[in-house]
Amino acid sequence: MVDRSKQQAEAQSVAFLSAGGYQVTIAPGLLDRIGEIAMAEAPAHRYAVISDSNVAPLHASRVVSSLERSGPSPLLLTVQAGEAHKTRESWIALTDRLLEASFGRDSAIIALGGGVVCDVAGFVAATFMRGVPVVHVPTSLLAMIDASLGGKTGVDTPHGKNLVGAFHQPSAVVIDPEVLETLPIDELRSGMAEAIKHGAIADAAYFDYLAQEAPGLLAEGPGRRDVQALNYVIEKSVRLKLGVVATDEREAGARKALNFGHTIGHAIEMLSGYSMRHGEAVGVGMLLEATAAEREGITETGTAARIRSALVAAGLPTERPSGQLASRIVESMRSDKKSRGGVTEYSVPRRIGVMAAADSGYSVRLPDSVVEEVLG
Numbered sequence: 170m171v172d173r174s175k176q177q178a179e180a181q182s183v184a185f186l187s188a189g190g191y192q193v194t195i196a197p198g199l200l201d202r203i204g205e206i207a208m209a210e211a212p213a214h215r216y217a218v219i220s221d222s223n224v225a226p227l228h229a230s231r232v233v234s235s236l237e238r239s240g241p242s243p244l245l246l247t248v249q250a251g252e253a254h255k256t257r258e259s260w261i262a263l264t265d266r267l268l269e270a271s272f273g274r275d276s277a278i279i280a281l282g283g284g285v286v287c288d289v290a291g292f293v294a295a296t297f298m299r300g301v302p303v304v305h306v307p308t309s310l311l312a313m314i315d316a317s318l319g320g321k322t323g324v325d326t327p328h329g330k331n332l333v334g335a336f337h338q339p340s341a342v343v344i345d346p347e348v349l350e351t352l353p354i355d356e357l358r359s360g361m362a363e364a365i366k367h368g369a370i371a372d373a374a375y376f377d378y379l380a381q382e383a384p385g386l387l388a389e390g391p392g393r394r395d396v397q398a399l400n401y402v403i404e405k406s407v408r409l410k411l412g413v414v415a416t417d418e419r420e421a422g423a424r425k426a427l428n429f430g431h432t433i434g435h436a437i438e439m440l441s442g443y444s445m446r447h448g449e450a451v452g453v454g455m456l457l458e459a460t461a462a463e464r465e466g467i468t469e470t471g472t473a474a475r476i477r478s479a480l481v482a483a484g485l486p487t488e489r490p491s492g493q494l495a496s497r498i499v500e501s502m503r504s505d506k507k508s509r510g511g512v513t514e515y516s517v518p519r520r521i522g523v524m525a526a527a528d529s530g531y532s533v534r535l536p537d538s539v540v541e542e543v544l545g
């Protein structure tokens with residue numbers, strides 16, 4: 170019998186080798202091939218699939234069946250969906266379930282979900298038995314182009330986002346763009362914010378492409394979305410992110426560029442009680458950080474306006490939730506990882522596509538007073 174899904178996947182498959190040595194493969198239908206990929210890239214006696222309460226009912230059965238075709242039945246574990254569950258409590262619950270099921274050092278994790286699952290399942294893999302392999306199967310746009318790549322894992326604490334974690338490179342990243350068909354439109358928009366960031370920090374032409382094509386990329390309703398354009402965005406952003414991470418795996422310099430929008434963004438996201446999506450908060454963060462950096466003469470005038478237009482084109486917010494005090498945001502940023510010796514560091518572009526301070530560690534200092542002023 171001809172295996173059509175395999176043929177189709179091979180015909181449209183794109184694969185990159187990351188500097189970390191793991192393969193990133195993008196192709197429709199890959200969800201049915203996780204078993205063979207896991208056996209090749211992360212061979213183990215037992216697999217646990219970690220997913221969330223939204224994604225598991227939609228997509229886990231294909232992944233489980235695929236693993237069953239290659240070996241013993243995997244253990245399927247789910248966490249409650251949402252950033253509010255990217256916690257040490259989820260990490261404990263998942264780890265305990267693995268221990269109860271007698272998983273040992275010869276096991277591996279398959280992370281099936283958005284960025285929350287990538288981060289928490291990656292952190293479980295980083296720490297379980299001092300580290301077992303993880304294969305990322307990202308299901309949100311944001312996770313495909315950002316969270317699944319680069320090896321950062323971790324959980325949030327009441328003091329801030331991602332404050333407890335580890336670097337743990339995946340053994341493989343498997344991207345099946347077809348799963349985006351079930352992703353809610355607001356989540357797709359949220360992922361687009363990180364794509365806009367990739368353009369803003371590294372590729373002006375890509376930035377302009379996104380601003381222009383956003384309506385087609387984000388069209389709602391069956392058959393209306395430009396799937397080819399979306400596949401191009403996935404491929405382009407994966408290349409850009411891998412390119413940045415390749416030069417600086419542990420974030421000593423160039424990788425900091427990826428934090429554009431995240432210093433203010435993380436504070437806004439956390440203070441919203443995670444009612445604001447990560448990408449939405451990062452979009453507002455990019456706009457505010459660029460505005461403050463323009464006032465300080467670090468960023469070229471007009472950059473913030475272009476960012477605003479791109480966010481509007483993608484249907485993303487340009488304002489933080491009402492009621493968030495400027496002073497609280499500045500205070501919250503001081504407990505972020507980007508704060509050193511009481512001074513908050515930012516990574517901002519000099520202009521769209523080119524980072525500022527590339528010769529001095531990719532970090533700039535913006536006075537709290539200016540940031541508070543911009544926050545209004």
Ligand SMILES: NC(=O)c1ccc[n+]([C@@H]2O[C@H](COP(=O)([O-])OP(=O)(O)OC[C@H]3O[C@@H](n4cnc5c(N)ncnc54)[C@H](O)[C@@H]3O)[C@@H](O)[C@H]2O)c1
Pocket residue numbers: 221222223224227250251252255282283284285286288308309310311312315316317318319320321322330331348349350351352353356359360447448
């Ligand atoms: N580790 C990194 O380098 C890195 C980089 C960027 C972002 N992140 C983290 O990623 C997280 C944000 O990721 P996110 O936006 O994917 O959030 P998420 O994981 O919460 O996913 C968003 C929502 O979409 C649902 N979902 C995911 N895929 C789906 C699908 N195919 N069909 C239907 N529903 C689906 C989820 O259940 C969730 O409700 C944040 O915690 C952020 O800090 C990490």
Ligand SMILES: [Zn+2]
Pocket residue numbers: 315363431447451
């Ligand atoms: Zn991000």
